[in-house]
Amino acid sequence: MTTGILDEAYERLAFAGPEWGEDTLTNHGPMAVETMVRRGHADRVHGWLDAYLTRLDALPSPRWPIDPTAWHEALGDGRRVADWTEYFTRAVRERPWRDVLTEWWPRLLPGIVAGTTHGVIRVSHAVGALLGTASPSPASAASPAVTELAHALAFWAARWRPVPGTTGPGPESPWRAAALTAVPRIPDQSGRVAARLAQLDDLPGWSGPGPRPNSPEDVPAALRDLVATGTRVYVDHGQASPVILVHVATAPNAVLRTLPALPPQLWTPSLDAVWAVSAALVSAYAPPHPVATPRPASPADGATLLDQAVHHRDEHVIKLSDTAADVYAWTGDPTVLAAGVRAAELIGSPS
Known part of the structure; x- marks a missing residue:
């Protein structure tokens, strides 16, 4: 049915x-x-x-x-x-x-x-x-x-468009998804996406792809770490750009969900690419420090969060809640569910 x-x-x-x-x-x-x-x-x-x-x-x-x-x-x-x-x-x-x-x-x-x-x-x-x-x-x-x-x-x-300032694959170094929050910020976090990302070409410390794991077999776990970090970025920074920052979490989750249909030789380049775009969005839209607002209460579980999101009806709230529920299933950390609640607070319901 x-x-x-x-x-x-x-x-x-x-x-x-x-x-x-x-x-x-x-x-x-x-x-x-x-x-x-x-x-x-x-x-x-x-x-x-x-x-x-x-x-x-x-x-x-x-x-x-x-x-x-x-x-x-x-x-x-x-x-x-x-x-x-x-x-x-x-x-x-x-x-x-x-x-x-x-x-x-x-x-x-x-x-x-x-x-x-x-x-x-x-x-x-x-x-x-x-x-x-x-x-x-x-x-x-x-x-x-x-x-x-x-x-x-x-x-x-x-709509094919590359991440500016990206050259070659990521470095072979210990995997640290937390490095996502440490990327340098562009000097002018205003304007449309293209204008913001164009600043990456001249941004000191910007390198595009981040660290890569040792083998393709490690890519799924690395992507789960990246999705989890992106979800927490939304909890802390979502107010800075309620819609765009959703994709810091949902884009790497998209790659993760596609891996089963792709040959393993494409997994590591996929991680490189989605790390670069997630980091670019953090650089362009997330302020260096968390927005000082109370953390919203987390629902009891992922199913409850999805119920709330579907009732809210906004497509970005549904997408981010879907990803936050995934992260909760992987980690058991209920605080990640606050991302979906935060999105519902920040993005108006179309109903």
Whole structure:
């Protein structure tokens, strides 16, 4: 039943482009509905969509086909999102979705900033749906979840943008996720994302990728540490930028959730890339010291937090609560659940 509801939700969202409005806000519909279904709130999905769909703009018309021999020329060209959508929709119908993902993940990874990390996050939710509900056989090639993966990859490709000042892989040194909070801050934490990140090129002490573990087998644990640290960053600094700082935690969790569908040789580069973008967001949006506000009370458990988030209805609150519940499941630390409560306090409910 829940698989059917998710497929129905994807079909209702299929008309929409990945962004909407004059400010090109990200379409979070596919990410939110996957979270709600996975977390046991499938019965709330269609009611949530009834309201959310009114915000969205239709996918624009294609311009001209992506040249498979010169695809790199179209990376980061937001005007060609419909061309990329056609390209990836055809690709996942002609080949197993895992093969398409494995081919394109290393091509897209250097542009992980795409849509303020929403490219990689949307891909991860689609992959999660496929790993949980669908078969990679040719018979499933036209399933709504496979089509959603194509749309997600297209968004990432169209908004492809690298982290400024990033050169090469991370250093081989002892893994310390806590180093995330020690990254240098840009001198002017104001303005839009692009203007802030552009300052990284000239920021003393900025190095891009952080420490890397000794082997690919250690990457999942390193990512869990990074997600946990990013979640705690939100508890302490969320008031500085309630929406953007959500992604310091949700972006590395997106990579972590995608690892089972990727070959191990891609795991360490994935950690390098997502460390760099998480650190860049901390540098650009988190003040050097925690905001002096009382820590919100934590709910009893992750399920309670998700109940509260779904009732709140904001897509960022749902996403961060989903990640905080993961961290609680790994660590048993109830204080991380305060991240979702903090987000609900700071971000207005659309209901």
